[in-house]
Amino acid sequence: MRVNLEARAAAAENRKAQTRERLLDAAVAVIGEKGPDAASIEDFVAAANVSRGTFYNYFPTTEDLLRAVRRKLIDALTIVLDAHLPSSIPAAERLATRLHSHYALVSSDPAWGWVVMRLEATRLGRTNAMEVSLDRMYQEGVATGVFRDLDPVAVRSVIFGTSRMVQRDILMGLAPPGHQERVVAILLTTFGLPPQEAERISAESARRAAEIQAKSRQRAA
Amino acid sequence: MRVNLEARAAAAENRKAQTRERLLDAAVAVIGEKGPDAASIEDFVAAANVSRGTFYNYFPTTEDLLRAVRRKLIDALTIVLDAHLPSSIPAAERLATRLHSHYALVSSDPAWGWVVMRLEATRLGRTNAMEVSLDRMYQEGVATGVFRDLDPVAVRSVIFGTSRMVQRDILMGLAPPGHQERVVAILLTTFGLPPQEAERISAESARRAAEIQAKSRQRAA
Amino acid sequence: MRVNLEARAAAAENRKAQTRERLLDAAVAVIGEKGPDAASIEDFVAAANVSRGTFYNYFPTTEDLLRAVRRKLIDALTIVLDAHLPSSIPAAERLATRLHSHYALVSSDPAWGWVVMRLEATRLGRTNAMEVSLDRMYQEGVATGVFRDLDPVAVRSVIFGTSRMVQRDILMGLAPPGHQERVVAILLTTFGLPPQEAERISAESARRAAEIQAKSRQRAA
């Protein structure tokens, strides 16, 4: 009897998680297409194939859903990177790989890209996990003498601003072939690397990012 | 009789223009606060203190209003610059001044900054007047040997992306003192100027931008 | 568990049908009073005592409602007749009974009459079920030699036009006693019957139509 109850509880737990997952996936798809402002709860529940009422069992407010979506998406990137970007790699290469991984994910999963971009523009405050991580990489580069010692806040504006613009270009189909490589190379020269080396590292990192993505996909399958 | 009619028509024309201006000003205020997606026509007419119906006498659709607002705002910047940024100034200085003027306007008129930023993210296609103008300045710099010969599309991503981020930082109060100067200096080094000269030009251009703004204000008053 | 779910679904289905019926009944009342053009959704929901939003759960557009109303009303007549007008009755008698049944329903249920009349004049294409049915009766009469062999289209204009006018007279209280009997008799002579017989058949058919209506009412009760 007890076993039965426990099993049932576990099954219920499982179903719950599944429904939640379905709602999140649906939300990503819907937001990617219509944007977070135009998307209605009706759209979410229709795409997730659950009832209106069920939605509220999982997300008391729309904002809760958006936060959860954002978390899910950021995790998607972080997992890819954390698993495959050892800290033994030098700072410049790591920073470049980090950026290329982002662009690669945007290219291969535009829905992901749109949602991340659109959620940034919303009332939800920003997550700074990414800022912190990039800041650290830059400081490492300064410490090892490959990066110039620039003001961290200014650097952040340059990296994030440029990256968001590149992301937008990719999503809108405005990025010519090789755009990402060139932009990352420019950023590396900005940080102090000689042009030639910057280009080499950018190209190399693009390749590494592609490999990481491929591996992480194998794993998922 | 004829004079009378003409005078009447002129007066009517005048009143019309005033109402339109009231609506545009109100729209700037409202959009700056709530964003173009959350703003309702109700908000606009309440802020402009006109009736619902009047709105439609001027703007058949909300999009028409947004376009008019954007035009008005871009004109605000362009007029300032066109009047006071002679093409005799070398490319690096002009580019830097252009950016600093933009930041100065954002700082002194945050509503302007918010609206410009938020309108960029909307369905309205973007105006490329600014792109073209900056592209030209960069090419001039390349021609005169002060800028490296980089891919124009990549350069554009860096300039616009970084600028938008700086604008956001200013608007959110996240820009520390001197932020703009440092970022512009970094951009100039990216384009090939030696760090010291880049910093000098950035600081100088910031000063020039402030002067231009002051002059244009005097004029308005 | 399953029984429970099924019962629940059935109950829900039932409630839905009730609401729909409430809306349709309300629509008949409202349209009968104001006409389909002047009637607003507000009127419908107020008369049905449901909320604005509920309306749209049932009828995406006003036209959908009008179509449903028309269907409901036409069914009301057709059901009565189909059940009680055996085809064994000769053509002249059947045609006359058909007309008198229509008039009887208009007299006893003016709302029905108004709505049918007003819906005819609307953008909704007309139902031709009635046309076809009357055409057939007339042709039968021609085949059995009781009716003259007149152009069917012309006959249709006479029957329908006259009937609509009689209906209007009844609804506006302009029909003197015996009006229907006299008009139907005239139509029968038009179609070739001798005056005396036409009058006899018209009177008889009026009686039969009354009986049919009485029976169908008993049944409903």
Next chain:
Amino acid sequence: MRVNLEARAAAAENRKAQTRERLLDAAVAVIGEKGPDAASIEDFVAAANVSRGTFYNYFPTTEDLLRAVRRKLIDALTIVLDAHLPSSIPAAERLATRLHSHYALVSSDPAWGWVVMRLEATRLGRTNAMEVSLDRMYQEGVATGVFRDLDPVAVRSVIFGTSRMVQRDILMGLAPPGHQERVVAILLTTFGLPPQEAERISAESARRAAEIQAKSRQRAA
């Protein structure tokens, strides 16, 4: 000086009448196209090329306009007939000609036809000038022994109902060639004429109606 004043007053009077006429013509055109319910004052003034305010100087309420329009249209028919349908013609011929004139006008000026039909369905009470006139013709026919002595109210239902239906058929393009002739012939047999003679009179009257219309057009030109 006095002459001047008088001349000016006359000119003013003239302009007033012209404006009114312009509004009425515009209303006929607009109502014919959109129907009296869908037509807005905006439509009227735009078509008449006068200002909104002017409209109210001529027609305090929309109903006033509709009444005036109806009057104008009915006059259009009456003028045609009164001028050219001498009372010396026998009753059957006159009645038939009257009907054919109506159909001819509908055919040659559909806007006229639509407006007359649509105005009938409106809240404006009906004009009974036409009823009275047709009643009289029928009674004359009875007195001279060509028509059967039928109930006048019933006759009226048959004539008007059928005529309205024919009008609708013409306007909707549903009337086959010769439809009007056949229907009028049927009506004449209904009233007691032998079929052959009915057909002859109908055909003849159709010709006469066409002539009358042609003459009245010459005159207008």
Next chain:
DNA sequence: TATGAATGAGAGTTCATTCAT
């Protein structure tokens, strides 16, 4: 009188949220 900008009541429509089942 003629004008047309301004008005605001009211119609149509959407959608987040509640709640009985």
Next chain:
DNA sequence: CATGAATGAACTCTCATTCAT
């Protein structure tokens, strides 16, 4: 927990009518 019918506030848009010029 899941469901989905019901709700009503909020929004967009139309149009007859007014009124200062």
